[in-house]
Amino acid sequence: MKSYDVVIIGAGAAGLMCAASAAARGRRVALLDHANKVGKKILMSGGGRCNFTNYNIEPANYLSSNPHFCKSALARFTQWDFLALVDKYNLAYHEKTLGQLFCDNKAKDILSILLTECEQHGVDIVTQCAIASIHKIEAPEYRYQLESSMGPWRCQSLVIATGGLSIPTMGATGFGYDIAKQFGLSIKPRVATLVPFTFKDELLRLAQSLAGVSLPVTVDCRQQRFAEALLFTHRGISGPAVLQISNYWHPDDAIVIDFLPGQSLEPLLRQWRDSGEKAGLTKRLSQYLPKRFIQAWFEFHAQQSALETPVAQLSNTDIERLSELLHRWRVIPTGTEGYRTAEVTRGGINTDEVSSKTFEAKKAPGLYFIGEVLDVTGWLGGFNFQWAWASGYCAAQAL
CATH class of the missing domain: 3.50.50.60 (FAD/NAD(P)-binding domain)
Incomplete structure (x- = not known):
């Protein structure tokens, strides 16, 4: 003894x-x-x-x-x-x-x-x-x-x-x-938390096409907001911003992601349009976002034609829709990767x-x-x- x-x-x-x-x-x-x-x-x-x-x-x-x-x-x-x-x-x-x-x-x-x-x-x-x-x-x-x-x-x-x-x-x-x-x-x-989110179907295919792409974002859920990096993965999304918000997320909650934090895309697009910008959105937005992300993102949202249209030809409706897609993307994750990769247990x-x-x-x-x-x-x-x-x-x- x-x-x-x-x-x-x-x-x-x-x-x-x-x-x-x-x-x-x-x-x-x-x-x-x-x-x-x-x-x-x-x-x-x-x-x-x-x-x-x-x-x-x-x-x-x-x-x-x-x-x-x-x-x-x-x-x-x-x-x-x-x-x-x-x-x-x-x-x-x-x-x-x-x-x-x-x-x-x-x-x-x-x-x-x-x-x-x-x-x-x-x-x-x-x-x-x-x-x-x-x-x-x-x-x-x-x-x-x-x-x-x-x-x-x-x-x-x-x-x-x-x-x-x-x-x-x-x-x-x-x-x-x-x-x-x-x-x-x-x-x-x-519940597993500080953990990546998983997607399915079309969202999963989008994430897989962008796997490895990382960019600064803000993520909102349940009156909480975190401004850090997001990483696309072969299962969904990860990165510090996603792990942080997972602490507050519950199943079926939507999260809202701003891919251009600190920017205001709508007045920027109007400024480019009003100045007669002949280049397409891909060239102009690549100053702020990875080109691979821009291409996959607008293709996913059936906005490929907007990318190819000279900025000077964008309508007010186009500008409002593009701003919404990049500043306020609302998505409901399928779930999380669970305890296998979670950093802690809530x-x-x-x-x-x-x-x-x-x-x-x-x-x-x-x-x-x-x-x-x-x-x-x-x-x-x-x-x-x-x-x-x-x-x-x-x-x-x-x-």
């Missing part, structure tokens, strides 16, 4: 931060994971450079059935606190766009920092440890016992940091939700049943839930990692 003050299940971002922080407070900590390596999602995130936080962290960047839940942890362990940790190790990093911070070198630099912190404070990290069952025990110093592929464990405090359902090929499972239900906590509906353990200060389950003293397993989902851009750091650190202060 292995006995610890704290056992943490899940050696991802939240689990590693919690383990290091709890051990730094003098707790005897074991960090268990069923995978053969720790921190797999850290290593693959941000194209292998790990977008580990953001300069502009606010509670408004997070979705939850209880929008107030995240406020305490984000205030108690901020992006500046995590930056102090990476600065301690002289990590080289840079801002990419919109406050997003990436490693200059490799994501393993972030993982190395967390593992070094764990090692310095005596955390026992055990991989390939499958948990068979968890139950409460009545003992003077211990409240939970775990049966595992490596024998039994017991602890005073048990932390579940097993993440959501996204990217099952990286080992994601519903284990954390099962434990929550076992101890009487409810689960909010879960929904999860009901935060009304967890302390926002300690992350302890209200119905199960000594049982804690942190990170993505909770019903807290951040925007793309380092926000979900910051939630992992903040929730892991704050829970550790109560262990």
